[in-house]
Every structure is written in structure tokens, then in C-alpha cells.
Amino acid sequence: MNIVGKFKNWRSYRRTVNELGALSNRELDDLGINRADIPFVAKRGL
Numbered sequence: 001m002n003i004v005g006k007f008k009n010w011r012s013y014r015r016t017v018n019e020l021g022a023l024s025n026r027e028l029d030d031l032g033i034n035r036a037d038i039p040f041v042a043k044r045g046l
Contacts (some may be wrong), residue, residue: 009011 020038028034033041
């Protein structure tokens, strides 16, 4: 993968982490996500 593709993946990962991190614990629980799992969940979305 070239540098542009890696940057786009990183940016998407960061956006997902930030959006999930902004949710309350209750909202995350409704989605079945633990706060500690956010990086893993964001990585799977790539």
C-alpha cells in the first residue's frame, strides 16, 4: 500500500476512534462496545 493509502486508513481509524470516544458509556453499551475495545473496533473497520 502506498503512503496515500496508509494516510487515508490512519485518518479513518482516528475519525472512528474520536467518534466512538465521544459517546457516553451508556451509548457504547447499547452498541455492545466497551470503551477499552474502541481501538480494536476502529481497526476492524479498515
